[in-house]
Amino acid sequence: MKSKGENVFLLLLFFAFCAGLYLCRQWPSMSRLYPTITLSGGIIFSGALLILQFFGGQKNRKPQKVKEAVPLRNELIMVGWVIGYLAIVLIFGYWVAAAIFPLLFLSIFGHENWKIVSIYSVVTCITVYVIFGYAIRVFLYGGVLRLSF
Amino acid sequence: MIGPMVQGIQLVMHWNIWGLMLLAIILGNFFGAVPGLGGNIGLALLIPLVFGMHPFAGLAFLLAMHAVVHTGGAIPAILFGIPGNGPNAATVVDGYPMTRNGNGGRALGASLTSSAVGGIIGAVVLALMIPFLRPIAMALGSAEIFAMIVFGLTFIVSVSRSSLMKGALSAFLGLSLGMVGLDPRTGVGRFTFGQLWLWNGLSIVTIVLGIFAFAEIISLGTRGRSAQIAAGGTQISRSELWDGVKDVFRHWWLTLRTAVIGAFIGMIPGLGGDAASWICYGHAAQTCRDNEMFGQGDVRGVIGVESAQNAKEGGALLPTVVFGIPGSSGMAILLGAFLILGIEPGPGMITQHLSFVWGMVWVLVIANVMTSTSLLLLPVCQSIGKLAYFRSSLLIPGIITVAGIGAYLIRGHWQDVILTIAIGFVGYMMKKFDYPRGPLILGFILGPLAEGYFYKSMGVYGIDFVKRPLVLTFFSLAALSLCFSCWSTYREKTAERRLSYEVER
Numbered sequence: 001m002k003s004k005g006e007n008v009f010l011l012l013l014f015f016a017f018c019a020g021l022y023l024c025r026q027w028p029s030m031s032r033l034y035p036t037i038t039l040s041g042g043i044i045f046s047g048a049l050l051i052l053q054f055f056g057g058q059k060n061r062k063p064q065k066v067k068e069a070v071p072l073r074n075e076l077i078m079v080g081w082v083i084g085y086l087a088i089v090l091i092f093g094y095w096v097a098a099a100i101f102p103l104l105f106l107s108i109f110g111h112e113n114w115k116i117v118s119i120y121s122v123v124t125c126i127t128v129y130v131i132f133g134y135a136i137r138v139f140l141y142g143g144v145l146r147l148s149f
Numbered sequence: 150m151i152g153p154m155v156q157g158i159q160l161v162m163h164w165n166i167w168g169l170m171l172l173a174i175i176l177g178n179f180f181g182a183v184p185g186l187g188g189n190i191g192l193a194l195l196i197p198l199v200f201g202m203h204p205f206a207g208l209a210f211l212l213a214m215h216a217v218v219h220t221g222g223a224i225p226a227i228l229f230g231i232p233g234n235g236p237n238a239a240t241v242v243d244g245y246p247m248t249r250n251g252n253g254g255r256a257l258g259a260s261l262t263s264s265a266v267g268g269i270i271g272a273v274v275l276a277l278m279i280p281f282l283r284p285i286a287m288a289l290g291s292a293e294i295f296a297m298i299v300f301g302l303t304f305i306v307s308v309s310r311s312s313l314m315k316g317a318l319s320a321f322l323g324l325s326l327g328m329v330g331l332d333p334r335t336g337v338g339r340f341t342f343g344q345l346w347l348w349n350g351l352s353i354v355t356i357v358l359g360i361f362a363f364a365e366i367i368s369l370g371t372r373g374r375s376a377q378i379a380a381g382g383t384q385i386s387r388s389e390l391w392d393g394v395k396d397v398f399r400h401w402w403l404t405l406r407t408a409v410i411g412a413f414i415g416m417i418p419g420l421g422g423d424a425a426s427w428i429c430y431g432h433a434a435q436t437c438r439d440n441e442m443f444g445q446g447d448v449r450g451v452i453g454v455e456s457a458q459n460a461k462e463g464g465a466l467l468p469t470v471v472f473g474i475p476g477s478s479g480m481a482i483l484l485g486a487f488l489i490l491g492i493e494p495g496p497g498m499i500t501q502h503l504s505f506v507w508g509m510v511w512v513l514v515i516a517n518v519m520t521s522t523s524l525l526l527l528p529v530c531q532s533i534g535k536l537a538y539f540r541s542s543l544l545i546p547g548i549i550t551v552a553g554i555g556a557y558l559i560r561g562h563w564q565d566v567i568l569t570i571a572i573g574f575v576g577y578m579m580k581k582f583d584y585p586r587g588p589l590i591l592g593f594i595l596g597p598l599a600e601g602y603f604y605k606s607m608g609v610y611g612i613d614f615v616k617r618p619l620v621l622t623f624f625s626l627a628a629l630s631l632c633f634s635c636w637s638t639y640r641e642k643t644a645e646r647r648l649s650y651e652v653e654r
Binding site for chain 1: 183190194314315317318321322324325328332334335337339340363366367370371372373374540542543545546547549550553554557558561563566567570573574578581582596600604
């Protein structure tokens with residue numbers, strides 16, 4: 001096996017394609033033709049890649065480019081930050097996220113000093129307001145708390 | 150012909166028109182560079198400003214803004230891997246790796262110059278095609294367009310050189326994402342799960358921001374708080390930018406080819422800028438010699454895409470002006486603006502208002518040249534380029550804020566933000582495990598178009614549509630393209646295997 005992560009990724013894709021094919025079986029033939037072709041293609045290629053991953057010979061395999069190994073911990077931390085940003089947006093909305101997220105990220109992840117953290121957060125907030133609130137005047141989502149103007 | 154051409158120049162040669170165009174190109178670059186805004190929102194926001202203006206002044210203002218949107222969109226695409234709008238996603242594929250390899254200045258120089266050259270070629274095509282447009286438009290029916298799209302889909306092979314199987318899987322994923330939404334023929338909701346916001350399908354901006362922007366943000370963050378986007382310690386210099394400028398003229402034949410293809414794709418209603426950029430990227434990857442660097446930072450990948458994007462605008466203007474048929478959603482908004490300004494598009498534009506059409510040609514040329522020259526000569530690129538050398542802890546909050554707002558702005562659904570981030574995780578995994586992301590976008594754009602035109606062709610001609618001469622020509626080209634790409638990939642792999650065998654011995 002080459003990579004556990006890649007196997008999981010391929011398995012997820014394989015099951016997603018299979019589920020899609022199962023769901024589209026009840027649609028009229030005109031709506032079903034294109035999904036059937038594409039989802040079957042997806043099943044064939046994800047299945048073939050999975051088989052190659054498990055049973056493919058090591059001899060014929062092209063040497064992979066040497067990549068800098070990324071610790072799983074770093075990946076989980078970054079995924080956590082992105083989900084955290086999403087949570088702030090969904091609860092408090094974009095205006096609060098523009099102020100809070102840089103503040104939290106810079107101080108916890110970046111270990112930046114308080115001057116950079118405060119200046120960065122204020123500048124981000126003002127820029128977002130000037131561009132989206134004042135110049136373009138678009139409505140930005142206010143979260144479930146409806147903190148928008 | 151000469152008379153209206155000169156009258157067209159006279160229309161443009163007023164200080165107020167130049168002033169408006171200058172303002173328009175600043176706004177156009179801004180709307181292009183901010184993800185989620187794009188040319189259509191820019192046009193919609195600026196239309197109220199042209200009420201009461203002289204028709205040509207208003208037209209020059211809106212057209213100049215719309216013509217340079219993609220030029221601005223290329224800057225964040227190259228420097229941060231965040232495409233400003235859909236078509237700029239193809240610029241990321243080679244532009245961003247160039248920045249990571251320390252050649253961001255060269256990529257920017259090539260992008261700005263090829264945009265200008267492409268814009269000029271698009272305008273020339275617009276001018277030259279005016280007398281021939283009617284027969285060409287009549288020759289292209291739904292069957293021919295379907296065959297052309299199938300031909301475009303064969304470029305998936307060229308775009309996925311690293312591994313054909315992974316490229317194909319990526320393309321099928323894109324094709325599957327493209328089918329989400331209400332089927333316009335039967336009204337069946339495909340993978341909408343009863344959600345109203347999914348009825349219109351997924352937006353290309355959602356996919357592009359997820360697959361490229363969020364994936365790159367996660368990737369940058371995983372490298373630690375002091376990681377930089379660009380390699381090395383040098384910053385973008387003027388000489389680097391000029392190297393990029395020279396690259397465009399060194400690869401003049403590629404620039405010309407992709408610009409002409411882009412202009413012709415622009416003429417076909419419904420295909421749009423996304424298709425133009427990916428088809429031209431595929432064409433560049435397939436036809437250039439020594440193409441193993443495509444996808445890893447080849448300047449020709451940037452040139453091919455950028456020249457096609459700006460040339461497309463000239464092509465798209467043709468059916469809009471001459472037949473009143475907008476070639477894209479942007480052109481549809483522009484068409485509305487024409488009517489507001491009292492300009493009635495249609496064949497009458499050629500017979501009675503040819504000087505106006507020539508005026509548009511000149512506006513396209515001047516706006517493109519003005520944008521690229523000012524961005525190259527003023528220290529704009531160097532200033533923005535410095536950001537690529539900032540540590541990741543400083544870059545990520547800003548990029549996430551802009552990309553997150555972009556994901557919401559495109560349709561105003563908070564669900565799109567969740568979807569963008571979910572697609573971002575898929576994009577990160579694709580990046581991590583070396584799955585080419587270009588085929589996914591190509592499949593997402595061309596798949597639904599192919600389906601739509603297939604059913605239209607079947608409805609109009611029945612299965613006999615495959616016997617039409619132009620359809621047969623495009624199908625033959627598609628087969629040739631597929632065979633050529635597979636053969637060249639096989640040849641490369643055999644050579645690689647032989648080399649590694651010899652090294653082992």
